[in-house]
Amino acid sequence: MGLGIVLLFWGIVGIVVATTAAAVLVAVVYLFDRRYGLVRPGWLLTAAAIPFASLGYVAAAFAVYAAYCEVVRDVDLGIGDSWRVPLGNGYRLVMIDTADQAFIESPTGLQLHFGLTRIGTAGDVIAGKDEHGLFVIDSRRHTEHAVASESGLGGIVPAAPASAGRLL
Numbered sequence: 001m002g003l004g005i006v007l008l009f010w011g012i013v014g015i016v017v018a019t020t021a022a023a024v025l026v027a028v029v030y031l032f033d034r035r036y037g038l039v040r041p042g043w044l045l046t047a048a049a050i051p052f053a054s055l056g057y058v059a060a061a062f063a064v065y066a067a068y069c070e071v072v073r074d075v076d077l078g079i080g081d082s083w084r085v086p087l088g089n090g091y092r093l094v095m096i097d098t099a100d101q102a103f104i105e106s107p108t109g110l111q112l113h114f115g116l117t118r119i120g121t122a123g124d125v126i127a128g129k130d131e132h133g134l135f136v137i138d139s140r141r142h143t144e145h146a147v148a149s150e151s152g153l154g155g156i157v158p159a160a161p162a163s164a165g166r167l168l
Helices: 003-035 041-073
Strands: 082-088 091-096 098-105 118-122 125-130 133-138 143-147
Touching (some): 082 118
Antiparallel strands (some): 082 091, 091 098, 125 133, 133 143
16 A cells, blocks of 8 residues: 555544544533533533544644654655665665565665565675675675675674674
């Protein structure tokens, strides 16, 4: 599903849930007010408006989050058909539908290393494993080459803290 279809689906679900919640709240307020012999239209209107105001707040918060992801972080929202995450120096990890269809996109838009099964970064180096074997990309110099084994990565990948740069 594309982003528009996903947003339309959740918009419809939100309206249905807000309408149900509004009906329940109006009924509760009406029953309590009637019990005391004073039905206040303002309270009924407020009870009906609260779920829709909450839905509007969630929609606005999502719009701010979406703008932050796209403009500041350059990360995909994570809903819809594809996902993308920056790897540094214009390179991106891109997945379409599932992680089985992952590839690296170069700064020029070329699709590199389709069928990724493992990927990691350390400094300007991107290392990973695709359907053809291990590879290393120097994202600063825009060069890449194949590596025979994981032990061969030791001399190519710069030393990094334990939490960063591990090949996943």
